[in-house]
Amino acid sequence: MSVRSASSVLGNLDPERYNPVAIYIDPQGRWILPSRSPEAATDAEAREYVRDQARSFRHRTEVVLPARPDEDATLLLFTRETEGESAESDPGHNASTVRQLHLDVVFPVLHGPYGEDGTIQGLFEMANVPYVGAGVLGSAVGMDKAIMKVLFRAHGLPVAPFTVVSARDWARDRSGVAAQIAARFGFPVFVKPANLGSSVGISKAKDASELATAIDLAAQYDRKIVVEAAVPNVREIEVSVLGNDLPEASLPGEVVPSSDCEFYDYDAKYKKDSDLLIPASLTPEQTAEARRLAVAAFVAIDGSGMGRVDFLFDHVADAWYVSEINTIPGFTTISMYPKLWAATGLGYAALLDRLIELAIERHTAKQVLRTSTA
Numbered sequence: 001m002s003v004r005s006a007s008s009v010l011g012n013l014d015p016e017r018y019n020p021v022a023i024y025i026d027p028q029g030r031w032i033l034p035s036r037s038p039e040a041a042t043d044a045e046a047r048e049y050v051r052d053q054a055r056s057f058r059h060r061t062e063v064v065l066p067a068r069p070d071e072d073a074t075l076l077l078f079t080r081e082t083e084g085e086s087a088e089s090d091p092g093h094n095a096s097t098v099r100q101l102h103l104d105v106v107f108p109v110l111h112g113p114y115g116e117d118g119t120i121q122g123l124f125e126m127a128n129v130p131y132v133g134a135g136v137l138g139s140a141v142g143m144d145k146a147i148m149k150v151l152f153r154a155h156g157l158p159v160a161p162f163t164v165v166s167a168r169d170w171a172r173d174r175s176g177v178a179a180q181i182a183a184r185f186g187f188p189v190f191v192k193p194a195n196l197g198s199s200v201g202i203s204k205a206k207d208a209s210e211l212a213t214a215i216d217l218a219a220q221y222d223r224k225i226v227v228e229a230a231v232p233n234v235r236e237i238e239v240s241v242l243g244n245d246l247p248e249a250s251l252p253g254e255v256v257p258s259s260d261c262e263f264y265d266y267d268a269k270y271k272k273d274s275d276l277l278i279p280a281s282l283t284p285e286q287t288a289e290a291r292r293l294a295v296a297a298f299v300a301i302d303g304s305g306m307g308r309v310d311f312l313f314d315h316v317a318d319a320w321y322v323s324e325i326n327t328i329p330g331f332t333t334i335s336m337y338p339k340l341w342a343a344t345g346l347g348y349a350a351l352l353d354r355l356i357e358l359a360i361e362r363h364t365a366k367q368v369l370r371t372s373t374a
């Protein structure tokens, strides 16, 4: 998904204004200049791209972003002249040429842990380089469903009733924890690892035995597990938010998971044909409420740049529940985030321009802040 999103971003940056440098981070976390720019419209093409880069890794130029806040953001590019044994036996000297490359702004197009959770954002802060999207805190909160929901609630936003179970408590007292959940929420409930996304490790439990299986599964992914009452009569509405201190909300869209999936699970997201309805069919009042809540959710997690706020909407009770915010939403040209902006009057290339401006604005504003009393 990251490769597909990055293909779209790179393919749509105005060549008159930008001189983009693609950096590929491989599954082992190594940064390299890729052998070719990604052009992957499908998952199969993205997988092929990843295989390609793995095959040619030894001939690539490795990229390092040093944590040097005092200098303009500079990438170091290490190109090996010799391959194979000498590099293996003397790893300190395998970088035979070093070049520097100046960066004006970084656009992280990385979904999930390390990309969207504040860790790489921390590196950009250490290097003092402007970067697109949420900062360290907003990114970290956006990745942790347990903390995110606490913050939403503290800001008066409606969230579905939930509790957080630690893997340790679950291991120590399965029947006690299960009984408490059943008494408090009844069934069905959704069980999710606090971190992650893409519906990985998430299940819907309809009774006590499914609950135990669901918590066991979620516990394989995280030490914190969110258990949440299922919202009835649910429609899944999403709103794109853009901005720093004065964020704006797009028109809402709706996700309709393909009919053979029970909820918007991993298969529905990536394998089956789920429909995006843009704009969502809502009354003007409902649309206004979704946009208001989306901006409030973005502010609640200290978002900046961009964020896609996902709602669970009980259409019978006309009740909104803020479900989550994604700080690096899917960014292909057919993804919800940019499509909602297009429907609101901001096309894909203009959206990229705006995100880059916002990154630079935030960075510039931060430079004048005092960091001590001296």
Ligand SMILES: Nc1ncnc2c1ncn2[C@@H]1O[C@H](COP(=O)(O)OP(=O)(O)O)[C@@H](O)[C@H]1O
Binding pocket: 160, 190, 192, 196, 197, 198, 199, 200, 202, 228, 229, 230, 231, 232, 234, 236, 263, 264, 265, 310, 312, 323, 324
């Ligand atoms: N409380 C809930 N009520 C009804 N459906 C839910 C609830 N929580 C999650 N779901 C379903 O599960 C999907 C994935 O859950 P979500 O919290 O969005 O996780 P992820 O971060 O993996 O997208 C949602 O899109 C929705 O279809």
Ligand SMILES: [Mg+2]
Binding pocket: 198, 199, 310, 324
């Ligand atoms: Mg989701």
